[in-house]
Amino acid sequence: MASGQAYSGSRLDRAAQFRDDTDKLAALAGHEHARTYVVGGELIVLKSHDGHLDPLFLRTEVRTLGPLHETVFLGVLEGVPRFGMWLDPAAVEALKARDDLKLVDLRAIAVQGEVDAEHVPPLAEAKAILGWHARHRFCPNCGAGTRATQGGWRRDCPVCKVQHFPRTDPVVIMLPISGDRCVLGRSPRFPPTMWSCLAGFAEPGETIEEAVRREVAEEVGIACSRVAYFASQPWPFPSSLMIGCLAQAVSEDIVIDESEIEEARWFDRDELKLMLAREHPQRLGTPPPIAIAHHIIRAFVEHGCDVLQC
Amino acid sequence: MASGQAYSGSRLDRAAQFRDDTDKLAALAGHEHARTYVVGGELIVLKSHDGHLDPLFLRTEVRTLGPLHETVFLGVLEGVPRFGMWLDPAAVEALKARDDLKLVDLRAIAVQGEVDAEHVPPLAEAKAILGWHARHRFCPNCGAGTRATQGGWRRDCPVCKVQHFPRTDPVVIMLPISGDRCVLGRSPRFPPTMWSCLAGFAEPGETIEEAVRREVAEEVGIACSRVAYFASQPWPFPSSLMIGCLAQAVSEDIVIDESEIEEARWFDRDELKLMLAREHPQRLGTPPPIAIAHHIIRAFVEHGCDVLQC
Numbered sequence: 001m002a003s004g005q006a007y008s009g010s011r012l013d014r015a016a017q018f019r020d021d022t023d024k025l026a027a028l029a030g031h032e033h034a035r036t037y038v039v040g041g042e043l044i045v046l047k048s049h050d051g052h053l054d055p056l057f058l059r060t061e062v063r064t065l066g067p068l069h070e071t072v073f074l075g076v077l078e079g080v081p082r083f084g085m086w087l088d089p090a091a092v093e094a095l096k097a098r099d100d101l102k103l104v105d106l107r108a109i110a111v112q113g114e115v116d117a118e119h120v121p122p123l124a125e126a127k128a129i130l131g132w133h134a135r136h137r138f139c140p141n142c143g144a145g146t147r148a149t150q151g152g153w154r155r156d157c158p159v160c161k162v163q164h165f166p167r168t169d170p171v172v173i174m175l176p177i178s179g180d181r182c183v184l185g186r187s188p189r190f191p192p193t194m195w196s197c198l199a200g201f202a203e204p205g206e207t208i209e210e211a212v213r214r215e216v217a218e219e220v221g222i223a224c225s226r227v228a229y230f231a232s233q234p235w236p237f238p239s240s241l242m243i244g245c246l247a248q249a250v251s252e253d254i255v256i257d258e259s260e261i262e263e264a265r266w267f268d269r270d271e272l273k274l275m276l277a278r279e280h281p282q283r284l285g286t287p288p289p290i291a292i293a294h295h296i297i298r299a300f301v302e303h304g305c306d307v308l309q310c
Numbered sequence: 311m312a313s314g315q316a317y318s319g320s321r322l323d324r325a326a327q328f329r330d331d332t333d334k335l336a337a338l339a340g341h342e343h344a345r346t347y348v349v350g351g352e353l354i355v356l357k358s359h360d361g362h363l364d365p366l367f368l369r370t371e372v373r374t375l376g377p378l379h380e381t382v383f384l385g386v387l388e389g390v391p392r393f394g395m396w397l398d399p400a401a402v403e404a405l406k407a408r409d410d411l412k413l414v415d416l417r418a419i420a421v422q423g424e425v426d427a428e429h430v431p432p433l434a435e436a437k438a439i440l441g442w443h444a445r446h447r448f449c450p451n452c453g454a455g456t457r458a459t460q461g462g463w464r465r466d467c468p469v470c471k472v473q474h475f476p477r478t479d480p481v482v483i484m485l486p487i488s489g490d491r492c493v494l495g496r497s498p499r500f501p502p503t504m505w506s507c508l509a510g511f512a513e514p515g516e517t518i519e520e521a522v523r524r525e526v527a528e529e530v531g532i533a534c535s536r537v538a539y540f541a542s543q544p545w546p547f548p549s550s551l552m553i554g555c556l557a558q559a560v561s562e563d564i565v566i567d568e569s570e571i572e573e574a575r576w577f578d579r580d581e582l583k584l585m586l587a588r589e590h591p592q593r594l595g596t597p598p599p600i601a602i603a604h605h606i607i608r609a610f611v612e613h614g615c616d617v618l619q620c
Contacts, residue, residue, distance in 0.1 A: 014524060125515025140449070141445050142448060202478055205320065205431060
């Protein structure tokens with residue numbers, strides 16, 4: 001299900017058993033074939049030669065890029081370790097002048113396919129966890145500076161001794177459906193012809209299903225009954241887990257929350273089919289196949305209400 | 311599905327549209343029927359009179375309890391607002407001497423049913439978000455002290471201006487199954503006769519399904535193929551979202567991770583049936599119905615492999 005979406009399907013073994021083994025981590029870092037992905041803010045640093053883009057850096061190459069911050073042990077592929085490193089966003093600017101490098105947003109990498117698809121999931125892993133380090137240098141419990149440990153999978157506070165783990169934010173993303181119709185919305189951030197599923201963060205003290213019903217009610221004023229889980233997707237912008245669902249709408253009238261949604265309306269399956277095929281007369285479209293929203297909408301186009309019976 | 315589990319099924323409307331309306335929040339706080347749940351560390355403060363336990367405090371009653379910290383607007387029930395307040399754990403100690411109060415762990419409240427079931431979900435909401443405030447008084451980005459805003463649904467940094475939202479940690483909890491058998495494990499923290507589903511935090515850059523496969527492989531060395539979502543449960547200890555799944559095991563030999571698991575073994579459905587009924591000859595048992603693990607195991611006992619076909 002949702003097999004075409006980006007950022008999942010990693011071939012790396014995360015080998016978590018090595019994370020608390022300092023000697024092993026040092027040996028992995030010194031492995032002659034060890035390779036490193038480099039993340040600088042929202043950008044991924046790629047080697048560029050003869051039109052080919054390569055996201056894997058040797059240790060010696062990494063040192064030429066600028067002052068590096070956190071390193072994370074991402075895992076092992078066929079016995080060879082892979083790491084992620086965070087480059088100061090200011091240093092990234094300086095790299096834009098280098099002919100042998102290209103700086104690309106991870107969304108563009110996933111959409112354009114210029115980098116071998118094998119790299120997209122570990123790049124997502126690297127971006128999510130390195131971004132967490134960048135935003136969590138201080139202890140939220142006492143304000144002291146924290147230190148990365150466990151191969152980059154934990155930060156410890158030297159003062160209050162609290163251990164901090166990477167944060168992943170569960171987000172519900174859903175399609176309210178009724179018969180042959182469903183509700184799509186447009187965020188003010190979207191291109192003017194793009195329509196997508198509704199979405200929002202799950203809150204403390206609610207189930208996935210309750211979060212779906214609450215978000216649909218808040219954003220478009222539609223009541224939902226049954227909720228069916230569809231699939232999930234890591235979304236490293238900055239650190240979400242998208243939990244895709246379909247929901248049985250039990251009301252019709254749309255009242256939008258203007259602080260979140262610019263427009264929302266009902267679409268029937270025939271219109272959605274044109275949108276997925278990029279043949280809509282007004283050029284309306286959906287998110288591309290890298291996004292789980294595309295696959296939720298496609299499942300409804302192909303199976304109709306049956307998507308709720310499973 | 312999983313209808314007997316605790317902490318979900320809240321009757322409150324969270325009324326998020328009021329969170330950024332300071333005047334409205336003040337009016338709600340001053341509402342003559344406004345009621346407040348009081349959380350002190352791991353304990354819930356309850357009023358006790360004539361053997362009846364009541365978790366709802368009037369404003370005037372709240373003031374007698376000690377120095378209060380954060381207040382959170384939890385939502386509205388039939389037009390009446392409910393709040394949650396955090397009491398300093400040191401102040402909670404002093405309350406233990408008061409005859410008109412009782413301090414009870416939220417797990418015990420859910421298991422023992424001494425408090426009306428209606429209160430359990432908003433207590434979970436209150437404990438999860440108030441615990442987040444207690445552990446997040448400082449900005450992880452710059453170390454400065456942060457301030458609660460938005461009715462307690464955000465903390466803002468006055469120095470670097472970053473906005474912080476409540477943290478909810480997605481946890482996968484799953485039952486690897488094969489034919490009429492499944493794998494249960496025992497954490498060193500469990501009572502000696504209790505066996506349960508395996509569980510672990512979802513990590514950055516993986517789907518729910520990938521997290522399930524990784525955790526099962528790490529904890530018991532079993533490979534899994536198909537993963538089916540079952541249901542979810544908020545678990546405010548301190549702030550998890552339990553995502554319940556079943557998984558098709560495709561290997562047999564168990565190798566446990568001794569840092570996480572004390573024992574793990576295969577159980578057949580007949581043995582599980584005895585455990586659920588509390589009739590096991592060695593008194594082995596499962597978690598109680600407040601926990602999603604109970605319902606995952608029960609679904610497998612009742613439906614066998616069919617739980618994976620949905």
